[in-house]
Amino acid sequence: MIAYRPVRKMGTTSISGFGQVQYDVTPKLQLVGGIRIEHEKRTLNNAYAHYLTNGVVTNPQNYVAKQSQDYTLPSAKFSVQYHPLSHDMLYFTFSKGIKSGGFTVYNTSDVNQMTNPFKPEQLYAFEVGNKLIIPKYNIKFNADFFYYDYYDRQVQSKVYSPTTGSAIGLFVNAPKSHMFGGEYEFAWSPLPDLHISQSGAYVTGAYDKFSTVVGAQKVNGIWTGISQNVSGRTIDVPHFTANGSVDYTWHTGRYDVVTGVDYSLRTTDHSLNAVNVLPGYTLWGGYISFAPHNGPWKIEGIGRNITNKHYDVTRGYFVGGDNIAVAGLPATWEVRLRADF
CATH class of the missing domain: 2.40.170.20 (TonB-dependent receptor, beta-barrel domain)
Structure with a gap:
């Protein structure tokens, strides 16, 4: 053994x-x-x-x-x-x-x-x-x-x-x-x-x-x-990074509807070791919520990486020589109910 x-x-x-x-x-x-x-x-x-x-x-x-x-x-x-x-x-x-x-x-x-x-x-x-x-x-x-x-x-x-x-x-x-x-x-x-x-x-x-x-x-x-x-x-740094968002609130009677879109961008992250180079990528997200004016509850819908962009957040290698990578999250969707008591 x-x-x-x-x-x-x-x-x-x-x-x-x-x-x-x-x-x-x-x-x-x-x-x-x-x-x-x-x-x-x-x-x-x-x-x-x-x-x-x-x-x-x-x-x-x-x-x-x-x-x-x-x-x-x-x-x-x-x-x-x-x-x-x-x-x-x-x-x-x-x-x-x-x-x-x-x-x-x-x-x-x-x-x-x-x-x-x-x-x-x-x-x-x-x-x-x-x-x-x-x-x-x-x-x-x-x-x-x-x-x-x-x-x-x-x-x-x-x-x-x-x-x-x-x-x-x-x-x-x-x-x-x-x-x-x-x-x-x-x-x-x-x-x-x-x-x-x-x-x-x-x-x-x-x-x-x-x-x-x-x-x-x-x-x-x-x-x-x-x-x-x-x-x-x-x-080894991505030379340019950017983030942005736009949202608008729609008033419908006693309720508010908020819609929005956001993005994040980064250029290629170079490295002394070619194995560690991370290609640049842009991710898009979306948001919508429904709630009464100043009310105690809210329903939210959240989308992340809504275009299902394939990207890596880190790359490297094991001691034995095998190359590895950690992939970023795929498209994810979330519905959330919030309430204050």
Whole structure:
């Protein structure tokens, strides 16, 4: 009998302190600043992945007694807000953020690889934008442009087992990368019972300094990863995403009927690994409801992905080399009765 037992124990300790101040320079100009200091320590103890044959461990060396990682880092935010009009705000924001590091700990036969820690990700973000409301025309419009500088960005990559040559997925750090783009939100009610909303974002970026493993070769009986410099390559994100909806309320005697349609769109999500590329797609939905004016009950009909679009929400592969994908939901329909007591 052959059995496989991956086991590990993990712990996290975190201590932080923060503060924020706001100063009104003038009635139209405000300054806001804040800082946070965080200390975090992560530990992983007694990690092993043993094969048992007739009750006997055949790979006792596949064991890591302890791994640990800790950091003490600041995060901060500073913004300038200016109100040129009573319903308009221009702003600039600088912020620094921290994303915790850790251990990949996939269920793999190579404990040394799965317990190798990845460092915390640090982000320096610059954003300028405008928030506008025009009450007379029932319009709300927000827009912003941003630039992100990443240090030690956490990226899903892979290594290869030196004994079996099998690919092992794990998180690594890209030393330097950047992203930039813009986003918007628009809401409009041209008629009292008609509501239109739309939002979207364009994002792009690239690795400024990063080498990743793209394959393996056997040298003197040991499998060794083949690294490739991917500096300058586009970061794996869908470049454009959008969402929108339109709904109208029909008044029929003592009752209201609301009908609406919505959509969501995303372009192709590229990846360093061709297996992980996700083609873009657009999904449509519909909505209808029937209820008395300010009444205690409502009947709703909801349709999602009403065109029955076939799409995947994630793609990847198993250690053995088999490609996998998780499909998105097909067309779904729901009838719901709501009542308030």
